Amino acid sequence: MAQDNLSCHWSESMVFFYNNSGADDKWDKTQLILVQVVGSLFCCFILVSNAMVIAAVITNKRFHYPFYYLLANLAASDFLAGIAYVYLMFNTGEVSRKLTVKQYFIRQGLLDVSLSASLANLLVIALERYISVMNWKVHSNLTKRRVTLLIVLVWAISIFMGAVPSLGWNCICNLKDCSELAPIFSRSYLIFWSVSNLVVFLVMVVIYLRIYTYVKRKTSMLMPHTSGSINRKRTPIKLIKTVMVVLGAFVICWTPGLVVLLLDGLNCKACNVMKLKRWLLLLAVLNSVMNPCIYSYKDEEMWTTFKNLLRCIGNGTRRQRSTKANTRPLSSAQDTGNSLPPSDETKHEDVGIMKT
Numbered sequence: 001m002a003q004d005n006l007s008c009h010w011s012e013s014m015v016f017f018y019n020n021s022g023a024d025d026k027w028d029k030t031q032l033i034l035v036q037v038v039g040s041l042f043c044c045f046i047l048v049s050n051a052m053v054i055a056a057v058i059t060n061k062r063f064h065y066p067f068y069y070l071l072a073n074l075a076a077s078d079f080l081a082g083i084a085y086v087y088l089m090f091n092t093g094e095v096s097r098k099l100t101v102k103q104y105f106i107r108q109g110l111l112d113v114s115l116s117a118s119l120a121n122l123l124v125i126a127l128e129r130y131i132s133v134m135n136w137k138v139h140s141n142l143t144k145r146r147v148t149l150l151i152v153l154v155w156a157i158s159i160f161m162g163a164v165p166s167l168g169w170n171c172i173c174n175l176k177d178c179s180e181l182a183p184i185f186s187r188s189y190l191i192f193w194s195v196s197n198l199v200v201f202l203v204m205v206v207i208y209l210r211i212y213t214y215v216k217r218k219t220s221m222l223m224p225h226t227s228g229s230i231n232r233k234r235t236p237i238k239l240i241k242t243v244m245v246v247l248g249a250f251v252i253c254w255t256p257g258l259v260v261l262l263l264d265g266l267n268c269k270a271c272n273v274m275k276l277k278r279w280l281l282l283l284a285v286l287n288s289v290m291n292p293c294i295y296s297y298k299d300e301e302m303w304t305t306f307k308n309l310l311r312c313i314g315n316g317t318r319r320q321r322s323t324k325a326n327t328r329p330l331s332s333a334q335d336t337g338n339s340l341p342p343s344d345e346t347k348h349e350d351v352g353i354m355k356t
Contacts, residue, residue: 008173014104015097017183020175023274027093035278039089042285046082049292050075056305063301066142067132067239070125071295073151074246077117077158078288084110085285101184105166108182112193113162115254115284119200120154122250125243126207133211133240136218165189181264181273190265194258201251208244215240242298246291253287256280 009016027035053075057063063072084107091099091107099107132140142150171178171186179187257280263271296303 009175010101010172012101013097014099014101014183017175017178018097021178021180021183023180023183032093036089039085039285042289043082043086043089046085046285046288046292047079050079050082050288052306052309053292053295053302054079055309056302059309060301060305063305065139066128066147067125067139069144069147069151070121070128073154074118074121074125075292075295077114077121078291080110080117081114081284081288084114085288088281101172104184108185109162109166111162112165113158115197116158116161117154118250119197120157122243122247123200123204124150124154126204126247129240129243130207130211133215138239179264181261181277187265187267190261194262194265197258198255198262201255204247205251208240208247211240212244242294245294245298249287249290249294253283253290257284 054072057068057072057075087110088107091103096104096107128140128142131142132138135141165185169186169189170184172184174186177186177188179185179190182190256276260271260273260276260280264273296306
């Protein structure tokens, strides 16, 4: 038995690992169809809305600043999360047991990359806000080159974090270390993953508390002397509020899942983590749904840009329809060769008949 636990099982399907971990991930057929239909609608909204956020930042020159570039990158990570959720929904339940090890790594890797990218983006945005606020400026002095390097770094780290289990930190060669929530992931990896993310959450909360106390103190100092002009300084505060709401939603939606992962990594038998799995997944999906709503609600310029984009799409669709209608081929009775109005054609026919 000990020798079997230390041998590798790369050729096995996921049913072998589910049976080994004792995980019960069976779904009722009606429940699964309902989840797939509702989840697909949510995912369509996630994909479309986050694509609009990216398009808004690209098309509106007022958004060509470091903060909004990083916000667009956060939307890109939510866009990837939408793709990951679609792949997950149609590869869960009984289907997940039929997956190969490679397919399961892809399924979980997409989720891990999108979560890592969202978390890294929020951390970079927190640092960017800290730099700008400490200098009492609306936007930081980060150049486009530095912002581009930060975005590349975010995705490099995220892809690496998502690939770590497939690179060797798994339990395929050590079945005793397999977790229940992710049957081919090592418990030690789940502990590392959950603790590291929770630490980053804590760091971001500390940064924003520091920003909040600084802004409050600075405002109270300036208010008696510049009561009229301080209104012009409210834009950085509004941006901070937007990010704080996004961060708050992210922490609320992801902290329960990370805590459950930690409990599974600690091999908590009495915690019954599998029953919580579906609700935690729903919370994660809701987070990606909420972010574009927060951007448009907290930022009037973003909402105006959204409406302009929708108006352009609507006008373009109507123009395309009218173009198709104008270029539609005519019938033989309406041949465009040398056709004349019906009244003139009948007149010519009458003249021809009289001549004959």
